[in-house]
Amino acid sequence: MTTNLKDVFNNTTNVTIFTFRFWDEVFKPPFEIKEFIKQCYLLGYKALPLVAITGFIMGLVLTIQSRPTMAKFGAEAWLPGMVALSMIKEVAPIITALICAGKISSGIGAELGSMKVTEQIDAMEVSAINPFKYLVVTRILATTVMIPILVVFADCIGIIGGFTGMNIHTDVTLFRYLHKILESLNFIDIVPATIKTFFFGFFIGMIGCYKGFTASNGTESVGRAANSAVVAASLAIFIIDMIAVQLTDLYASL
């Protein structure tokens, strides 16, 4: 029990040190631009099909599932606005972040973990390359920048999915549908949802890197790093989301 608690505190300190080290290194030249772009491609672009399919299905399913309830109140006309609002405010960021936690965080964790275990990181240090800068900073930056863009894609594709769902039962033109959505949207819906995706991205990259970078020697720790990276990242996403929503609510009610 005490050792467990000690572990928790230890981990907290280590994560904090890791985060500070990231912020320390990120503004210091030399910048690994090429590696950053490569990571953006691998982590962002490669995740797009997965995010697109999920986003489309979420929009479609949300529309189909909400329709009977809305129809009960005679409020079917509000369906596009409601689906778009829930997509943009909550569903798309969370679903995209969770998918990326599964795909990216575990990938980073496994990659860095195996590099650590096979002493590649130590080899890098020996050959005068800062491994933290080359491996960690580029990845965290890449996820921080790419996740919000992926969320924007998920929003748009989800709205198109909602349009498809609407057209199963009624005929709505795309223009009318988009107009309805724009009518019900406000900046207060978009801006906080976008800001929190940066935090999602940062924590997805950070947790993956931390778990990989701190993998202890031994092959099985690679799997453990990947696994715990997914779990911790998913949990972190929900906690950040809760805090973000509460802050938004506080601000909106002012």
Add this chain to the structure above:
Amino acid sequence: MNKESGNQWKLGMFVIIGIILFVIAIYFIGKSKNLFSSTFTLHSQFKNVRGLKVGNNVRFAGINVGTIAEIELITDTSVIVDMIMKVEVQKFIKSDAMASIGSDGLMGDKVLTIYPGTFNKRMISNNGFINSKNALEMEELLKSIKTSVDNVGIITTQLAEFTFKINNGKGALSKLITDEEFSKSLKGTLINLEISSKEFAKFTVKMNDGKGALSKLVSDEQLANKLDSTISNLQTGTKGLSENMEAAKSNLFLRGFFNTKKKNAAKRAVELKKNEKVLKEVNNSK
């Protein structure tokens, strides 16, 4: 290296499309909130804004033409509302335009509606002030409803009294409704009335077809003339007779007899006169 640069354009496309989508969304939302088009400002003063909020729509002729920018409490009874309006509608809003606050549907948001004003007045200027119109207040509505409900209460109590009287009273109306005997006799009367009216109808038909004596008396002009001449003959005849009678009266023997006769004759003359009168009246009414 070659492979990496082959992938670079995909990444660039991905990022640019993402950013463009985001910017488009921001632009359109801003456009629907009048952030990027040219606008002008209007002010209006209200006693009570009834839950109007910053960001609610301003309507003119049923079209959303602006939004509420600020709501400011000036004194304890006056609130200044600032509106940001599209420049295109400025020329339609005259200086005597009115603003009033209503709601959008039963559950909807509050909306500020602008009534245009008279068209020969000059156009409202930027930062102009327009008057406000107190729309129907819920409280006043409830007050007027209350008075009418009170009236309804009085009416219903009186109505209850009235129906009680009908059910239990002894007046004609209550008898009409409740008394079975009365209704039976009424029914009999009605039947009799029906029969007699039928008879009357037959009678009038006979009267009009002009064959019987009475109908002739009523409708035949010739008969009337004849009757007239007969009467005048009768008059001359009676004159002669009365002269003879005067002579006979002076005769002593016949005096007693003639006294009675004279009375009879007078009676008859009166009757004739009556007859004549009736005839004249009938003819007049015709």
